[in-house]
Amino acid sequence: MPAGVRLLSVLLFDEYAVIGLFIGALITSPAIATNLTESLVISLISALNPYIAIHITKRLLKVDDLLKKLGAKELILMGLFSAIFNCLSHHLYFYWEGMNESSWANCATMFVGDLLGITITLVLFNMSLKFIRKSTLTTTQ
DSSP: OOHHHHHHHHHHHTHHHHHHHHHHHHHTOTTTTTOHHHHHHHHHHHHHHHHHHHHHHHHHHTOOTTOTTOOHHHHHHHHHHHHHHHHHHHHHHHHHHTOGGGOHHHHHHHHHHHHHHHHHHHHHHHHHHHHHHHHHHHHHO
């Protein structure tokens, strides 16, 4: 699942999204038929990274659960933390297991791809959120 969609899912659905992302990543893992442990660890890494990034950012920047103080700065930091956590945790796991995917070039590629995908997804989410807030304010007045 794209990094931006994972981040947005956790932003909206919190722990339920982590459970869904873990199960979805596990089901779609190509390695599940050959190496269950590898599939479990990679699925867990993929599901937990956006959760960690969001909760660190929300705590540091004092964003409430209703996302009232969620702005561009908070979204940028959530996306940046998520991309960093995702590429580094995958890289460290691949390095630890001695897999070929552990090169720093692959880590950098994953970071850039995640960051671009997260940016596109969060910009669209932010625009949608502003539109929803604006239409809610105009209908309640």
